[in-house]
Amino acid sequence: MGLFFAIPGVLVLAGVVAFPLLYALLLSFSSYTFLKPTLAPFVGLAHYLEAFRDPYFLNSVKLTTLYAFLTVGLSLLIGLLIAVLLFQPAPGKEFYYAVISVPMLIAPVGVALIWKMILHPELGIVTYFFSHLGLEAPDFFGDPRFALFTLALVDTWQQVSFVALVLLAGLRSLPKEPLEAALVDGASPLQRFFHVTLPLLRPVIGVVLILQTIAELRTYDLVYVLTRGGPGAATDLLAYFIYRKAFLGLDLGGASALAYLLLLLTLALVVFYYRRVFQEV
Amino acid sequence: MKVARWLLAAVLALGLAQAQVVLRALMEDVPETHIIEKLLPDFEKKTGIKVEFEVVQYGAMHDKLVSQLLAPTSAYDFLEVDFLWAGEFPAAGWLEPLEPYVKKSGFDLSPYLPSMLDLVGYYNGKLYMIPMYNYAMGLIYRTDLLADPKLKAKYLELYSKELGVPAILGDYVQTSVFMKKYAGVAGAAMQGQRGDPNFMEFSNYLFGAGGDYADKNWHVTLDSPAGVKALRLYVKNIREAAQKGALNANLDDTYREMCQGRAWSMITYWWMLPQLDDAKKCPKVAGKVKLAVMPGGHGVNGGWGWAIPHNSAHKEEAWKFIQWVESPEIVKKRALMGHAPTRRDVLTDPDVLAKYPYYAQVLEILEGAKKVPIFAYTAEMEDVIGREISLAASGQKSVEQAIKDAAKGLYGLFKKAGLVK
Amino acid sequence: MKRQRRLATWVTTGLLVLVTLYFLLPLLWTLRTALLPEGRAYALPPEWGPWTLENFQAMLTGPFGRAFKNSLIVAGSTVLVGLPLAAMLGYAMARYRTGGAALRFSVLATQMLPPIVLALPLFALFRATRLTNTYPGLVLAYLAFALPFMSWLLMGFFQGLPRDLEEAALVDGASPMVVFTKVVLPLSAPGLFAAGVLGFILAWNEFLFALLLTGRDTQTIPVALAALMTQRGVLFAKVAAGVVLSVLPVLFLARVVDRYLVEGLTFGAIK
Numbered sequence: 025m026g027l028f029f030a031i032p033g034v035l036v037l038a039g040v041v042a043f044p045l046l047y048a049l050l051l052s053f054s055s056y057t058f059l060k061p062t063l064a065p066f067v068g069l070a071h072y073l074e075a076f077r078d079p080y081f082l083n084s085v086k087l088t089t090l091y092a093f094l095t096v097g098l099s100l101l102i103g104l105l106i107a108v109l110l111f112q113p114a115p116g117k118e119f120y121y122a123v124i125s126v127p128m129l130i131a132p133v134g135v136a137l138i139w140k141m142i143l144h145p146e147l148g149i150v151t152y153f154f155s156h157l158g159l160e161a162p163d164f165f166g167d168p169r170f171a172l173f174t175l176a177l178v179d180t181w182q183q184v185s186f187v188a189l190v191l192l193a194g195l196r197s198l199p200k201e202p203l204e205a206a207l208v209d210g211a212s213p214l215q216r217f218f219h220v221t222l223p224l225l226r227p228v229i230g231v232v233l234i235l236q237t238i239a240e241l242r243t244y245d246l247v248y249v250l251t252r253g254g255p256g257a258a259t260d261l262l263a264y265f266i267y268r269k270a271f272l273g274l275d276l277g278g279a280s281a282l283a284y285l286l287l288l289l290t291l292a293l294v295v296f297y298y299r300r301v302f303q304e305v
Numbered sequence: 306m307k308v309a310r311w312l313l314a315a316v317l318a319l320g321l322a323q324a325q326v327v328l329r330a331l332m333e334d335v336p337e338t339h340i341i342e343k344l345l346p347d348f349e350k351k352t353g354i355k356v357e358f359e360v361v362q363y364g365a366m367h368d369k370l371v372s373q374l375l376a377p378t379s380a381y382d383f384l385e386v387d388f389l390w391a392g393e394f395p396a397a398g399w400l401e402p403l404e405p406y407v408k409k410s411g412f413d414l415s416p417y418l419p420s421m422l423d424l425v426g427y428y429n430g431k432l433y434m435i436p437m438y439n440y441a442m443g444l445i446y447r448t449d450l451l452a453d454p455k456l457k458a459k460y461l462e463l464y465s466k467e468l469g470v471p472a473i474l475g476d477y478v479q480t481s482v483f484m485k486k487y488a489g490v491a492g493a494a495m496q497g498q499r500g501d502p503n504f505m506e507f508s509n510y511l512f513g514a515g516g517d518y519a520d521k522n523w524h525v526t527l528d529s530p531a532g533v534k535a536l537r538l539y540v541k542n543i544r545e546a547a548q549k550g551a552l553n554a555n556l557d558d559t560y561r562e563m564c565q566g567r568a569w570s571m572i573t574y575w576w577m578l579p580q581l582d583d584a585k586k587c588p589k590v591a592g593k594v595k596l597a598v599m600p601g602g603h604g605v606n607g608g609w610g611w612a613i614p615h616n617s618a619h620k621e622e623a624w625k626f627i628q629w630v631e632s633p634e635i636v637k638k639r640a641l642m643g644h645a646p647t648r649r650d651v652l653t654d655p656d657v658l659a660k661y662p663y664y665a666q667v668l669e670i671l672e673g674a675k676k677v678p679i680f681a682y683t684a685e686m687e688d689v690i691g692r693e694i695s696l697a698a699s700g701q702k703s704v705e706q707a708i709k710d711a712a713k714g715l716y717g718l719f720k721k722a723g724l725v726k
Numbered sequence: 727m728k729r730q731r732r733l734a735t736w737v738t739t740g741l742l743v744l745v746t747l748y749f750l751l752p753l754l755w756t757l758r759t760a761l762l763p764e765g766r767a768y769a770l771p772p773e774w775g776p777w778t779l780e781n782f783q784a785m786l787t788g789p790f791g792r793a794f795k796n797s798l799i800v801a802g803s804t805v806l807v808g809l810p811l812a813a814m815l816g817y818a819m820a821r822y823r824t825g826g827a828a829l830r831f832s833v834l835a836t837q838m839l840p841p842i843v844l845a846l847p848l849f850a851l852f853r854a855t856r857l858t859n860t861y862p863g864l865v866l867a868y869l870a871f872a873l874p875f876m877s878w879l880l881m882g883f884f885q886g887l888p889r890d891l892e893e894a895a896l897v898d899g900a901s902p903m904v905v906f907t908k909v910v911l912p913l914s915a916p917g918l919f920a921a922g923v924l925g926f927i928l929a930w931n932e933f934l935f936a937l938l939l940t941g942r943d944t945q946t947i948p949v950a951l952a953a954l955m956t957q958r959g960v961l962f963a964k965v966a967a968g969v970v971l972s973v974l975p976v977l978f979l980a981r982v983v984d985r986y987l988v989e990g991l992t993f994g995a996i997k
Contacts (some may be wrong), residue, residue: 029906030824033815033873035862037833040870048839051847059681060373078966080692106745106988120746122977124755129976131931133403134969137908138756138954141962145550146776147561147768149755165495168699185749189923190879193916199888220657224886231882235875237836245933254521256696263840270842271368272685274393285844290838291653291831302885304400334953363954371937372849375858402755556959586765 052280061272071281080257081265081282085289087172088262092240092293094176095183099236100229102180103187109215110188111195111284122160127185140165140179152300165251168258175259183240187232195221230301232293241290262286325355326622328382331369332358333609340642341630342592348629355624364388367684374399379614383623385437386387386612387503388424389687392680394612395428396722401613403432406624416633416648424676425610435631441674443666444477444510445563445578446470448572449593450488459487470597471555474513477570477600478538478546484569485546492546494568499695502555503544504677504687505605507554507694510535511573512675513601518715521679523724527690529710536704537698543698552699564589572599574607575667576645598664598673606674608647648669678715681722689714759925767963781967790968791942793950797972800946803930804868808925809918810996812873816880821892825936830881831873840935844870849938859944868937871897872925879924882919885912923980930976947972 052071055064075081102171109119127135128275143164154161164174202224222229244263247253253260253268257268270279332338338360345356361369367390373379374394386394394400407414414422421436450456451468460468460483471477481492495500511517516531526532543551548562562568563581566589569572571577575596584591598604611631613623629635633650640651643659645667651657652668678686692712697707719725761777785791815833818824841894848867849858857863889908895905911918933948940946951968954961 026976027824028819028902029814029822030818030829031816032877033811034829034833036811037873038870040848040866041874043851044833044844045825045839047841051843058375058395062373067848068781069789070974090881102745103930105741109742109745109914112734112738114735114742116739117742119979120742122981123746123753124749126973126977127523127749128927129973130969131932131933131951131972133933133948133951133955134972135812136967137951137965138752138969141759141768142752142755142962144558145553145766146558146567147770149770150773152770152772162552162737165554166550166554166699166775168552168701171553181749182964186927190920193920194886196916197886199882206788215346227882227885231879234834235878238834241838244840244842250498252498252555253692254695255497255699256499256694256701263842267842268685268688271681272688274685274857280843283839285728286840287835287838291803294831294834294838362955363953366947367937664878 026069030103039080048280051277051282051291052284056280059273067277071278072247073228074287075285076280080260082213084260084262084265085186085285087258088243088286089289091172091261092237093245094173095240095243096233096236097180098180098185100233101182102184103191103232104229106184106188107191107195110192124185125189127182130182131251132182132245132277135178135245139181140250143174166255168255171251171255171258173234175243175250178250179240179243179246183236186234190232191225191228195224196225208290226301229299233301235296237293238290241286241293262289318645325353326619327355327357327381328619328622329357329359330383330385330628331366331373331381332360332385333363335362336643337609337639337645339383340639340644343642346629347635348626349630351504351621351629354625356626373614374614376615377411378618380615381614382617382619383626384424384612384614385609386434387609388676388679389422389606389683391425391434391610392428392497392678392683393433395433396681399615400433401615401617401620403435403613403624406613407432407516408637410624411629412628412631418647418649418671419440419637420646420671420674420676421608424606424679425608433611435627437609437611437631438644438645439606439608439647439671440574440576441607441667441670442505442573443575443599443670444470444570444572444597444604445581445594446529446568446574446597447590447593448566448595449488450484450490452567453488456484456488459483461498471600472594472596472602474510474535474538474601477513478542481542481546481553481570486570490566491548491562491568493542493548493571494562494571495543495551496554496556496559497543497547497552497695497698498555499688499691501687501691503694503698504625504691505607506572507536507539507690508677510539510607512603512605513599514538515601515603517675520718523678523680523719525712525716525719527715528708532674532712533704533708536694539694540563540697544700552695562589563594564590572604575670579643579661596663596670598666598669603673606671606676678719680719680724682718686715755970756825756966760970762963764961764963768808768965775910780972781788781963785964785967785971789945789953790947790950790971792873793945793947794972796932796944797946800864800868801926803861803865803883804872804929805922805925808869808876808910809922811869812876812921812925813911814906815873818883820879820881820884822891830878837871837874841871841932845934848935850917851879853938858939861944864936864939864946865929866931867939868932870899871932872928875887875928876921876925879915879921880914883920903965913918926976930972 052062053066053068054069055065056063108123110117143150145151145163145166151161163213165171198221202220203216206220211267241262244267247259247261247264251259253264266279266282269275270280321668338358349355370384373381399442417436421439425434425436426432444644457468464479471480471644484490485492496506513530514531514535516529516535519525548568559571559573560577561581563571564587570632576596580597581594582591613620618621636651637654640646640657646652650663658664693707693711696702697704760781762773763778763780766773787967819830852858857866870925891909892905895909931948933952934948936946940949954968955964
């Protein structure tokens with residue numbers, strides 16, 4: 025019976041997705057480059073081994089994992105707060121809702137350019153405010169100590185918008201009975217939240233956690249527009265590293281191998297979250 | 306009756322066979338392209354061949370071109386190729402050798418500046434492109450600050466030398482740091498962003514110090530004493546004299562700095578001069594900026610060239626177009642409309658000089674301009690070396706270590722391209 | 727009691743205002759930038775005039791106007807086609823455990839790869855089937871992204887629903903299809919809305935595939951925006967105008983859908 029429901033979706037996915045996925049795997053074992061666009065000779069695991077010997081690759085993995093934790097963690101926390109706030113009765117909610125849902129509708133390129141402007145070291149309004157207060161604004165994108173965090177903040181600004189929306193939808197679709205029962209039992213609002221609401225919201229939070237982690241591990245647009253991996257290698261996230269291998273290094277075989285390594289990293293994290301969240305379900 | 310019908314069919318067939326050829330090309334959305342677009346009707350009138358440009362931003366070009374060059378027939382009948390790809394495309398066998406066309410049609414290559422032909426003309430001894438326009442780099446500086454009596458006095462006091470246009474690299478950085486300290490402006494507007502921006506900028510320092518990336522046989526010479534000196538001066542300039550945020554600045558940012566009057570100098574593409582010397586765009590500095598050769602006498606060369614894809618369906622017609630657009634009368638027309646010349650005859654033409662007097666400096670720049678290594682992995686080289694430069698500039702690596710690692714990276718790329726063992 | 731509630735409302739409102747400011751201020755700044763001529767848009771101290779609509783005009787009459795239309799068509803189609811498919815797939819994974827963990831993860835696996843790597847095989851496939859530079863081609867490519875994410879999201883919602891209603895209906899003799907359409911779907915209206923929005927913005931904001939698979943006539947908003955990063959500088963005022971234009975109508979649409987469709991559905995289901 026389940027098959028009946030699943031088949032249409034699976035068919036579409038198999039057609040459009042399975043082929044590129046498998047072809048990419050094949051590429052990762054090949055010596056395909058733009059200068060020599062043939063799969064043969066096959067090189068087995070050579071690309072994979074080479075990656076582990078490259079200190080810049082390992083640096084990318086470290087940075088990307090840190091970045092993913094940072095952005096997902098922040099956006100979940102703030103998103104949950106916003107969703108709870110929007111779920112309460114309060115005047116003028118329509119307005120807040122409208123404003124908060126805007127950032128996710130802007131193309132990432134647009135978000136990056138907006139913040140590039142706002143945080144610009146000489147022309148940005150934020151820098152201007154700092155100078156008005158008599159302080160020296162930090163070099164948001166040019167200081168290797170801050171660059172990654174600046175990117176994370178810009179990314180979170182956009183992602184929170186979406187996370188809040190999904191969590192709010194989750195809150196809205198919760199059954200009313202358990203909450204009403206808890207109210208009758210005399211539980212305080214905080215108790216109700218932590219012991220009834222949050223556990224019921226678990227599947228939705230879990231899914232958001234997983235989807236956002238996948239998305240953040242793939243961050244590329246922001247790096248491309250704002251820092252190109254610099255200063256030095258401070259924002260050299262993995263997806264951008266892979267992009268360079270393909271389009272500057274012209275090495276599609278090597279890039280595919282790196283991409284599969286990213287897939288393994290993502291899979292590991294996803295399985296980890298999945299077990300923790302969906303275990304009891 | 307039957308004969309008449311056959312005759313009619315034959316005439317129709319002949320007519321259709323001579324149907325108009327349409328040449329298509331992918332062109333960058335810059336003034337150069339628009340200048341040529343204005344002149345296209347002349348070509349169509351002369352040859353009956355129609356030309357259609359697909360105009361896009363630079364960022365979109367490389368990937369679109371590659372996908373066409375890999376196809377059985379290319380959608381583009383001729384190309385404009387940036388110097389960054391001028392090694393990659395011939396190495397991959399994607400370009401048609403042009404010597405036969407040049408010989409057959411008696412095309413005159415002599416007016417072209419040798420540095421341009423070296424950059425976007427020959428690859429490994431074979432001719433694949435005809436230089437289209439150039440964007441070499443030089444020094445743009447503020448004349449009013451150099452003429453300021455207070456600054457002149459202070460400089461003389463500190464260094465026992467006259468304040469003037471620096472001729473050697475060391476003097477340039479010294480002047481730049483001086484300006485930051487005493488003139489209240491950044492000494493130099495620098496584009497320190499990792500990749501094309503900082504690589505191109507640093508290359509000027511390298512050439513200005515008398516160094517180079519490699520010799521004729523692709524042996525790496527980056528880690529020579531000149532290379533270390535160049536990086537040391539570059540790092541000094543960016544840490545002590547550049548504008549705030551220089552480490553992530555690109556061309557856009559440095560232009561604004563200079564335009565707002567907040568920097569004394571910038572090492573940049575010479576076409577920046579008319580942009581800055583424009584009373585409408587940059588009222589604060591118009592009339593106060595001038596162009597000079599990179600201190601040391603050698604700056605970085607850059608440019609585009611015309612080429613014909615090996616899988617073009619209309620090679621003969623494409624060559625006709627190249628012949629026309631690079632004919633002396635058309636090139637002169639383009640130059641008078643703002644085209645950046647690649648030929649000596651146009652750069653020394655009195656009408657052109659009357660309109661653009663600073664072309665005298667441009668000629669000087671072009672004569673001394675050197676090219677960075679042009680090979681299959683030029684684009685990747687920019688990123689690899691750019692990364693090391695950025696690490697040194699942000700203090701995360703010592704200058705010596707950065708140069709060593711950059712040289713090692715470059716050697717690895719030469720090896721990958723099969724240029725060295 | 728009343729005092730507590732009044733306090734709670736004040737605190738809530740206060741926090742909401744703070745949070746909203748965090749979003750609103752950069753957006754207002756963008757709006758200001760869009761309304762100034764290109765040269766003055768980033769002068770400091772900030773200028774507050776002369777106001778002009780020239781950026782909006784330039785964007786609408788230029789390729790951006792067409793890009794906007796294209797984005798609407800492509801994103802809308804992605805949702806229209808994708809939502810039913812995703813709902814069914816999500817339901818199968820949630821209630822019937824079809825394919826077990828293996829299916830769940832392989833559905834998601836494609837999203838774990840950076841699009842770059844999938845782009846070229848997909849591009850080759852599309853050239854062979856002549857799907858490049860067409861709406862259906864791009865929609866198909868976007869379904870490849872949107873379906874996995876949407877079905878996972880809906881899987882989460884479906885799993886959060888209490889089973890009793892569905893079981894009751896089945897006992898009453900309803901077929902699984904009827905249970906799905908008449909019981910489950912109305913109850914998960916907020917989830918469907920969220921999944922629809924997700925699918926829409928995935929298609930709305932996607933850049934790489936749009937770049938490779940579209941031409942001048944079919945290009946979408948992200949491609950048109952990226953084109954404003956010219957060799958001679960970023961045209962910030964135009965970017966700002968483009969961003970404002972791309973957001974306002976969609977926002978309006980989302981509100982309409984949310985208010986009438988979702989709330990209507992949930993009220994209908996409670997019966």
